[in-house]
Amino acid sequence: MSQYLYIALMFVGIYGLLSQKNILKMIISLNIMELGLNLFIISTGYIKEAKAPIILFGNEGNYVDPLPQAIVLTAIVIGLGVTAVALMLARNIYKTYGTYEIDEIRGENDD
Amino acid sequence: MKKIIAILLTVAVALFVFTNLYSGDSDFKAFGEKSLEETVSKEFVNKTVDPQRVQPETGSANIVTSIVVNYRGFDTMGEVTVLFVSALGVALLGGVLRKKVTFRYKPGFIINQGMKIIVGIILISGIYIFVHGHLTPGGGFPGGAMIGSAFLLMYLSDDKFRTRIAAFKVLEGLAGSLIMIVGLVGLSTGGYFLYNFLPNGEIGQLLSAGIVPVLYVLVGLKVGSEVSNILGDFFIGEVEE
Amino acid sequence: MIEIIGVITGALIIVFGILAVESKKLINSVVYLSLLSLLSVLSFIIMKAPDVAITEAVIGSGLVTFLFIITLMQDKKAGDKK
Numbered sequence: 167m168s169q170y171l172y173i174a175l176m177f178v179g180i181y182g183l184l185s186q187k188n189i190l191k192m193i194i195s196l197n198i199m200e201l202g203l204n205l206f207i208i209s210t211g212y213i214k215e216a217k218a219p220i221i222l223f224g225n226e227g228n229y230v231d232p233l234p235q236a237i238v239l240t241a242i243v244i245g246l247g248v249t250a251v252a253l254m255l256a257r258n259i260y261k262t263y264g265t266y267e268i269d270e271i272r273g274e275n276d277d
Numbered sequence: 278m279k280k281i282i283a284i285l286l287t288v289a290v291a292l293f294v295f296t297n298l299y300s301g302d303s304d305f306k307a308f309g310e311k312s313l314e315e316t317v318s319k320e321f322v323n324k325t326v327d328p329q330r331v332q333p334e335t336g337s338a339n340i341v342t343s344i345v346v347n348y349r350g351f352d353t354m355g356e357v358t359v360l361f362v363s364a365l366g367v368a369l370l371g372g373v374l375r376k377k378v379t380f381r382y383k384p385g386f387i388i389n390q391g392m393k394i395i396v397g398i399i400l401i402s403g404i405y406i407f408v409h410g411h412l413t414p415g416g417g418f419p420g421g422a423m424i425g426s427a428f429l430l431m432y433l434s435d436d437k438f439r440t441r442i443a444a445f446k447v448l449e450g451l452a453g454s455l456i457m458i459v460g461l462v463g464l465s466t467g468g469y470f471l472y473n474f475l476p477n478g479e480i481g482q483l484l485s486a487g488i489v490p491v492l493y494v495l496v497g498l499k500v501g502s503e504v505s506n507i508l509g510d511f512f513i514g515e516v517e518e
Numbered sequence: 519m520i521e522i523i524g525v526i527t528g529a530l531i532i533v534f535g536i537l538a539v540e541s542k543k544l545i546n547s548v549v550y551l552s553l554l555s556l557l558s559v560l561s562f563i564i565m566k567a568p569d570v571a572i573t574e575a576v577i578g579s580g581l582v583t584f585l586f587i588i589t590l591m592q593d594k595k596a597g598d599k600k
Contacts, residue, residue, distance in 0.1 A: 168521070168561075169308050170295060171528030175535050177291045182539035184283035190589065191539070194547050197582065198535050201558055204574075205531075208567050211318075214309035218566040219322070219340040220414065221480055229340065230566045231311065233318045236344040240356045242573050243418045243500070247363030249582055250507045253589045254370040309521075341569045406572070414568035422576040429584060504581065511588050 169209040175202030189256045189266045193249065200245050207234045207241075321348060336477035337411040337486040345416070346489045346496075350471040353492075354456055357499050361449070364503045364510075371510040384434045392434035399427040407497030411486045417493040421500025428505040432512055442509065445502040452499035459488060459495070524564045531557050548586040555579035 179199025186192055211231030219232040256266065263271045299305060306312075313319050321344055324335070337343035345353055406413075407420030463472030471488070478485030531554055538550035555578035562571035 178535040181287040232340040
């Protein structure tokens with residue numbers, strides 16, 4: 167059940183990317199999409215009644231899948247880098263054109 | 278009109294994914310039904326846990342850390358490089374903007390003095406997290422980001438604090454070169470890059486797990502200086518007054 | 519029981535996601551995004567991933583929010599834009 171919700175979150179992000187015309191809204195949608203994908207990848211490694219993958223004494227075996235966690239750990243940090251570069255580009259666009267709206271940058275006014 | 282098309286397109290693709298995700302020939306198991314026996318992770322877990330092994334490949338108590346730093350160490354090095362390229366891009370793009378951001382509300386006396394107490398606590402907890410990366414959850418990436426947030430507090434509370442600090446660039450280059458040197462020492466002693474050449478010790482001790490703590494401290498320092506650089510670059514810019 | 523909490527958290531995440539995409543003021547969007555990250559930390563803990571939870575709490579809901587807010591501060595009228 168939960169994993170369908172996480173995929174739905176990813177599609178909320180895709181919908182935002184398709185429909186929004188504000189640059190900052192698009193970057194926010196990108197973040198939402200990335201978060202939904204991360205949650206889904208973690209949910210593929212979840213095992214019922216299993217424990218977090220840390221060896222404690224008297225707790226051997228029966229762990230959740232650690233590989234998706236290792237991959238998502240790196241994906242989150244790279245997401246920060248992507249967001250930082252995208253926001254700096256948005257600031258430069260604002261400095262040049264004085265607006266964040268894509269329509270006004272293009273000089274069009276049809277809906 | 279555009280919004281309706283966007284909704285229709287999204288719903289169509291979503292329905293396609295939802296119906297085919299767990300159908301007959303799909304590789305995904307249902308939520309929570311997966312078995313560790315049929316994945317590649319079984320090898321990683323057994324190599325770390327198995328009590329019959331006299332010399333485990335990594336003595337790291339946190340299995341995620343042993344994957345990130347040891348089995349996929351080359352991948353982590355590439356990722357730190359990606360973060361470096363991102364910091365470089367932010368610095369280059371922000372070079373157009375000259376003036377430092379001025380805030381409407383100046384930081385007062387209480388923030389100025391309280392910062393001096395709180396920054397130490399945040400810095401120490403960040404360092405604790407990446408030193409104990411092989412024992413407890415956490416590691417170099419959140420620890421480095423925490424150090425970056427300590428510097429963010431410094432930037433915010435003191436408007437005379439310089440943003441582009443040269444020491445970060447030195448620290449970043451030093452940590453990056455040391456990661457390469459550790460990898461090359463492994464290459465010369467064990468035969469492949471980032472070989473675990475230090476003794477593994479006993480699982481659960483602070484000085485265990487071979488090169489894992491060394492590498493994670495270096496990754497933490499590098500990520501911390503890169504995140505501080507990125508945050509500092511965002512303070513350069515103009516506010517329309 | 520813990521699965522029910524996971525489903526409720528997932529549903530709340532989607533509600534906040536739609537709010538973040540559709541709200542009129544940009545500053546509200548940013549705050550909803552931060553809230554979304556904070557709820558996802560709970561989801562990560564329910565799915566037994568403490569490493570990812572710590573990283574997401576520091577980066578996703580702390581630093582990314584700051585980057586967005588300082589970008590918005592450049593634009594005086596950003597709060598009123600659609």
